[in-house]
Amino acid sequence: MPPAKCLRMRLSGTSLLHIMAAHSPLSAILAEEAGFDGLWASGFELSALYGLADMSLISMTQHLDTLWAIAGRTTLPIIADIDTGYGNAINIIHAIGEYERAGASAVVIEDKTFPKVTSLAADGRQELLRIEEFQGKIEAAVTTRQDPDFLVIARTEALIAGLGEAEALQRAHAYVDAGADMILIHSKKRDPSEIESFSRAWTGPVPLVIVPNAYPDLDAERVKALGNVCMMIYGNYGIRAAATAMQETFRRIIADGGVQNVHKDILPVEEIFRLQKMREVKAAEARFLR
Known part of the structure; x- marks a missing residue:
């Protein structure tokens, strides 16, 4: 079964999927041997591998080259972290085709302006696009994909930007209306209160994804109790361990x-x-x- 189809089918079940960040084929091999359900082609980890800040300094070509190499050494589905999509909706159209061909089963696109600043940076510049503009980027991605099983995951940084839960919920619902298959909700609080509150308030028709980097106490059992989170991405643990x-x-x-x-x-x-x-x-x- 193709990895994208396998990933979509598993998301329709009741299990919580554990996705490990990878920055190289070797890290992907180790993650697969450890028993993870998929891989996160992490922009943060690749930036760190190059000794660069996670501020849109790594090019799409560099990311794609790594993705090709990883896909050649694993059978796991790969979720590509493409940040803001390298530009506007036209850039997204180009990017989706490239990432599908490189072996990704999904992409995550975030609603920040380009160039972005990593979410967890203290006092980082966190500027969000207008909702309508980001809806256009999601629609462009959904329309462009060739494989109907390829997932388009919309990531809202409203909590990161300090805009509050109501803004985050409004944006998430708007992105689902634009065709997003999943919503990634992120927070940089040192406890999971924002994520748990958002999850309890979420009534949308698609499941949630979380990245518990800042709030490691949010383990699988607590996440399962929320009921609508189907994927945990361990976003920077590979490069930190290395x-x-x-x-x-x-x-x-x-x-x-x-x-x-x-x-x-x-x-x-x-x-x-x-x-x-x-x-x-x-x-x-x-x-x-x-």
Whole structure:
């Protein structure tokens, strides 16, 4: 079954889907082995991988190149974080075709102005589009997609911008009217109160997506109790875990004056060979290199 169709079918069930951010094919392989239901082709993680701020500095081409590479190494559905869609509704028309061809099963488009500033930045510039303009972007995405199972997820940043729940609900309903398949609601409060309140107030016909980066206490059991959230995206944990491990390892090597202590605490080379499918490569060599 194609990944997009599989994702849409699973969303019609009662289970809560767990989606892990990926910034590389290797991180995608590890997420699939861990048992996640899908991957988040994260703009934040890719920006961090390049050592850049998450402020629309990564190009669509850079993101697509990574998406192609990830799609070639996983069977999981991929949800592409395309920020504001790289421009207006005309840019969206172009982007949807490119992301479908690259292997995405869904895109998330947010209602900020371009260029955006990452949602969790302290005192970041959080400017939202007019509702009607963002409706046009959602309509353009829905009209352009070739695969009817390809999901268009509308993300409202009304809570991030401090505009309140009523504004967030108004925008979410308007985006569903424009054809959005799901609504991603986001908050940067350190507790999940805004998200839980919005979820209880949501009466729309489509399910919700949340990204519990700022409010990690909101676990799966609490989310299931809300009743209308069907997907949790772990939006920056892959790159944070990788950076944590590299920081610790690199500092220990300098402090120890070598790798004599650290080598036993990291994965052996043989495990990397396994992830690279070296056994299959060696088998192919034996069969075809004559």
